[in-house]
Amino acid sequence: GHRRKNWKVRKFVLRDDPAYLHYYDPAGGEEPLGAIHLRGCVVTAVEDMPDSKKYDVDNILFEIITANEIHYYLQAASSAERTEWIKAIQAVSRTGK
Numbered sequence: 001g002h003r004r005k006n007w008k009v010r011k012f013v014l015r016d017d018p019a020y021l022h023y024y025d026p027a028g029g030e031e032p033l034g035a036i037h038l039r040g041c042v043v044t045a046v047e048d049m050p051d052s053k054k055y056d057v058d059n060i061l062f063e064i065i066t067a068n069e070i071h072y073y074l075q076a077a078s079s080a081e082r083t084e085w086i087k088a089i090q091a092v093s094r095t096g097k
Contacts, residue, residue, distance in 0.1 A: 007075065014088055019096025039096055040067040043089045045082060062086055
């Protein structure tokens with residue numbers, strides 16, 4: 001969403017073999033719309049994004065920076081869910097294949 005300046009709801013599936021975060025259209029469809037390669041990535045909580053509207057992000061963003069230095073910004077449903085996603089992605093980035 002950050003690249004296009006808008007947000008889209010996506011369904012995410014985290015896999016560790018291979019280490020990818022696949023994303024799908026939540027309305028259906030078996031084929032992923034895309035994937036984020038997680039091996040060696042960095043994932044962190046984002047407290048403020050300068051070019052976003054405050055009500056759009058609500059301090060529940062996190063950022064994934066891939067080994068190829070591609071930045072992805074994702075918004076969780078809650079701060080607790082954001083923490084869970086960050087921990088799970090960090091684990092997969094270290095141990096996934």
